[in-house]
Amino acid sequence: MSRTELRSVDPDAAPSDLGPEQCDGERPPAVSPPRRGRAPAARAAVTRSASSAWWWAALPVLRSMVSSAGWAHAAHRAAPVLCRAPAQLGALLWLVQGVGLLYWPTATAAAVAVVLIVVGSVMGLRGRGGVIALAGLVFGVGVWCLPAVVVMVVAAAQLVLGALVLAVPVARAVYPHSVRGRVRTGFGTDGWAGWWDLHRHLSAHSVRAAAVATRPSLAARVTPPGTDARPAPGRVERLPVGECGTWLGTSVVGPVLGTDCYGAHRDVIGQVAPPQTGKTALMGHHILDHCGPVLATSTKVDLFEHCAGGRAQRGPVWLFNPEGLGELGSSVWWSPVAGCAHPQTATERAGHMVGAATSGDDDGDRWDDWSASVLAALLMAADLAGRDMSTVAQWVFDPSSDPRQGGAAEALVILQRAPQGTVPTGTVKSLRQILATDARKTRDSIFMTLSRAVQFMTDPQIAALATPGPGAVEFDAEAFVSGQGAVFLVGSDRAHATVAPLLAALTGHVFETAKRVAATRPKGRLDPPLGLFLDEAALITPVPLDRWVADAGGRGIHIEWAVQSPSQLAQRWGARGMDTIWNATNVKLVYGGLTLDDDLEKVSTLCGHRHEPAPTGDGSEKYERVRVCPPDRVRRLPQWHAVLIHRATPATVVRITPVWSRTDLLPAPNVPALVEPAPSTMESGSGDAAGQAAA
Structure with missing residues (x-):
């Protein structure tokens, strides 16, 4: 067969399908595809141009004229x-x-x-x-x-x-x-974000455009069939804004008419607010309106009570409440040991638990690293031997080097007897080195840190939710990030036996699972995005936020954290960690009531300066440079108001409405409790809830 004959054979055709013309080396006449008429193509181009001119030029100009600060x-x-x-x-x-x-x-x-x-x-x-x-x-x-x-x-x-x-x-x-008048007269209109600033970066239009560019499912919905695969402007602007972004409030300075501000799901949102100033009231809106799976953490059950009913309309709802706060039991259990036979999983799990039990001081980094290494070895040994978290706690509380005593040395024996290639050599060596060291002070310091990380296992009620139960279904993180469900993690910050390591480990497990699943999706993102809403993040879920905020948005993971003051960030993640979190947070909401000079000065500096005319007395014009929002005005922000700082956009002041004022709230569903709350926990939890409600 000649080279010409080789090129003329259809590789997808069977030998019997080859006609005589193909066998003789002659190519059959090509059939040209049907051509589209010029009139439909021109009509489509004109329609697209007119739609773009209206939605992206004429309508914004009209709105800017109506809302002008002039x-x-x-x-x-x-x-x-x-x-x-x-x-x-x-x-x-x-x-x-x-x-x-x-x-x-x-x-x-x-x-x-x-x-x-x-x-x-x-x-x-x-x-x-x-x-x-x-x-x-x-x-x-x-x-x-x-x-x-x-x-x-x-x-x-x-x-x-x-x-x-x-x-x-x-x-x-x-x-x-009036409240609006005090804000308008006290904060002025100059120097704040104008209508066009908000339209380009913080409007429903901007978050819709960002969502279409990053989410293939939305891009398919707004692209008409038979076109050149470009989204139709009209369809983009009609997308439900709740599927594309997060409502941040209504601007009350700058444009004369209030403009609803939104943050894209790719943005990290941070709220800084003293107690009882509105951060939880706004986060409730975000949980209800989020278009994908939701993981929410809090020290109270009010987020669950306000949002669980609405989330139940989208998918299953779980409550993980180990301490039984608010007389509510947990509907799901999860074992920190599950999956730790894999070295990377064990290392991540141990890092989350140890990090939650320690502070962000640089002095403790050395002991934290050693403690995380030892805990990773213990978790791996427990999973390989089919043990549970109670065994890990027993090993931690008994750091014996004699395996006959059933202490931590038993874990070393399990790792040594594991099949070759299952356990990294460094894991076995590090555990052996710590158990056999003569530096008793070093070993005691490491195991003291570990004891704080597993102290929650001393509470039988909490331990029951961290160990396998008969007939109970374990939380499946991979199915969760692929669905529309919501899981609420609730725990109090106690000085001893805090549940924070357990909640941090579960939150970290969901985050790492989401990263792994996102790597298999188009554009390397979850679609719809996963929402991590961390209320009181420094107290109850001290996850490695300084590392998470760096690339979470690019993986389809929307993170929102809330703390009471910037000093909480420094206390938990250290000074450098605080700077990293603060710089990587694209959207910052700062409420009134802060009193530390450094915190107020930091926010005031971010708001920038403006030029105001100053009288000279000789008839000439003179302008002086003044703060847009001086520190004292940051402190005196009214209730339900916050300074909004977004990327490189000029700052603005927004007004929020509490989530409990919504008309579409539904009562929380009855969740079947796996473990009934203990009487003492019930009383203290209800008392705390009553005190918080009274406050």
């Missing part, structure tokens, strides 16, 4: 003029005239016409009243000749305008004392 400046200049006596007297006359035209149009028209004619005649003697007299004559004749509908419209317009002008002095006196 209206506020014009109103500020016009208010003193409208409050003067001549303007108020004229408005009163207009109001009386409008009432007269509504009820007695003929008599009112005659009276007004006579008055204007008389006034014009009197002024006409001096050569200035001809126009007024003519106006009176035209007005009187016009009212008699025009239809009644036109007279009614004129009367209504006079009523409205007169009432508005008369209301200006009252509004001017009352407005500065």
Whole structure:
């Protein structure tokens, strides 16, 4: 067969399907695909251009004109003029005239016409009243000749305008004392994000565009069939904004009309707020509206009570409440030992548990590393031998080097007897070195750290949720990140026997599973994204946030954390960790009530400066550079207000509404408890909840 004949054979055709023409080396005539007509293509191009011009140019321009801060400046200049006596007297006359035209149009028209004619005649003697007299004559004749509908419209317009002008002095006196007025007058309009800044970076339009660019499922929904695979602008702008971003509040400075601000799911959101100032009230909105699976952590059950009912409409809801706070039992259990036969899983799990039991001080890094290495070896040994977390706790509390005593040396024997290649050599060596060391102080320090990491196992109620139970279904993280469910982790921050290591390990397990699953998805992202909402992150779920925030958004993992002050970040993750978290957080919401100078100064600096005119006395213009938001104003932010700082966008102040004010809230579903809360825990939990509600 010649080279020409080789090229003429269809590789997908069977030998019997080859016709004589193909066997003889002649290629059959090519059949050209049907061509699209020029008219449909031109029509589609014109439609796309018109849609783009309307949605992305004309409509934003109209909205910017309506919301321009220039209206506020014009109103500020016009208010003193409208409050003067001549303007108020004229408005009163207009109001009386409008009432007269509504009820007695003929008599009112005659009276007004006579008055204007008389006034014009009197002024006409001096050569200035001809126009007024003519106006009176035209007005009187016009009212008699025009239809009644036109007279009614004129009367209504006079009523409205007169009432508005008369209301200006009252509004001017009352407005500065309202919440919105205090914010407007106290924070001003200059220097904050303008309408176009918000539109480009924080609007529903911006988060829709970002979601379509990063989520293949949304891109397919907004791309019409048979086109050149470009999203249709109209379809993009009609996407439900809740599927594309997170509502951050309504701006109350800058544009004269409030603009709803949104953060994209690829952004990391951080809330800094003292207790009882609104961070949990906003996070509840985010949990309810998130389009993908949700993991939420808190020290109270209020997030579960507000959000579980709404999340149950999307998928299954689980509650992991080891301490039985709020008299609610847990509906799911999870073993920290599961999967630790894999060295990487054991190392990650141990790092999360040890990190949650220690502070962010650099002095403890050496002991933390050794402790995590030992705990990883113990977890691996337990999983290889089919043991559970209670065995790991027993090994930690008995760091004996004699395997006959059943202490930690038993784990060393299990690792040594494991099949070759199952356990890394370094794991066995590190555990043997620690158990056999003569430096008793070193070993005691390491196992003291480990004892804090597994101290939760001393509580039988908590231990029951960390060990396999008969008939109970274990939490499946891989199925969770691929679905639409929600899991709520609840625990208190106690000085001793804290449950934080267990919750941090479970949260870390979900995060690592999400990363692994995202690597197999298009664009390396979860679609829809996983939402991690970490309320009181420094207290109850001290995960390695300084490493997570670096690339979580690029994997389809949306992280939102909330702390009471920046110092909490430094206390938990250290000074360098705090800087990393603060810089990598794209959206920062800072509420009022902070009192430390460093915290207030940091926020004020991020808000920037503006130039204000300053009097010189010689008639020349001079401008001085002042803070947009001085530190004292950051402290005095009203309730349900926060400073919003987003990437390189100028700052703004937003107003939020509490989640419990929503009309679509549903009662929390009844979750079957695997372990009933202990009486003491129930009493303390209900008492804490009552105290928090009273506060």
